[in-house]
Amino acid sequence: MYDTLKKVLPILLAAFIAGCGASGDSEEAASSEQQARPTTVAGHVEQATFTSLDGDTVSVADFKGKVVMIDLWETWCKPCLASFPTLQKLQNEYEDEFVVLAVTPGFTDTKKDARAFAKEHDYNFTYLMDSNGLHKKIGVQGIPFKLYVDAEGNFIKKSMGSYGPDEDYKKVKAIIEKHKNASGEKSQI
Template sequence: MKRISLFLIVLLPVFLYGCGGESNSQSENQAQNQEDETEESIVQNAVFTDLDGNEVSIDAYEGKLILIDFWETWCGPCLQVFPAMQDLREEYPEKFDVLAVTVGMNEGPEEARVFAERNDYDFEFLYDENKVFQRLGGRGIPFKVFVDPDGNLVSIEMGSYGREEDYKKTKDLIAQYFEID
């Protein structure tokens, strides 16, 4: 019994260090890469997947104010604001777009597809396969990211102020970049 205990005390740490050394280096490299990655660069290089499996890049929407709205179908505050964002899409179709990005907390693209088919929203429904939400520090939804017409990060917001306030706030942002009525 003493030999086994001695073996575990002396050799187990050496064995664990040898097996874990590479993982620690990999973890350090990943942490360094994440530190090097700014919110601005994450947003500018964001790539999502549409519900048909195609990649969709933020730069495809250049020239418009973009709302990247991270959501899921069970999120009441997310769904409460969708009609207001649809109103803005209809009022300013050449100036404003909504990317409704399913985060993947409890759902995948299939739930988003069913929701999109049952509702008449003019949004681009996407899935966050590349963990943009997590890389931006997202912990809960609604989580909104606004991107200006040149592809630059405007703001990152957690939560919602309700349908009317989110409408006003977003319309004010549109007015900052475009002449509107």
């Protein structure tokens, strides 16, 4: 068996290397629209658009000048809901510098579910539906899942889960402090 593997392995390796380096007609025929599509988590997040509960299109770029947290959540997710008071507190403290986009990926929740939740609770988040499948594009497997974008619209980081209200507060506050008014700081340099 070892001798067979010794003979076959170099052939497989050569075929793999040749396949990776090959450029076929299909690559050359790719349209400019396909080439403009984001292929990284950062690209997907920075260009993300969602649908508001009223049916309007909302883009991450609409919030340029603020640190944006895209919080993927659903009404049944206890850790998601446990973080909402902390996020509201931070959004109140950084009213002009931070915004929470509470985005429902639609695992089980519908627009009706999200609307009922928003109506019953006093959080002033921007409630949205992940109508363009951002969670699928970046491979989200569970919630709570948070994505951060700086004040200039650049992806910062992603995180999954919760560390409890106090630790979440500290971590999110540090992100806001580090990335708020990024454009203003750069223009002074």
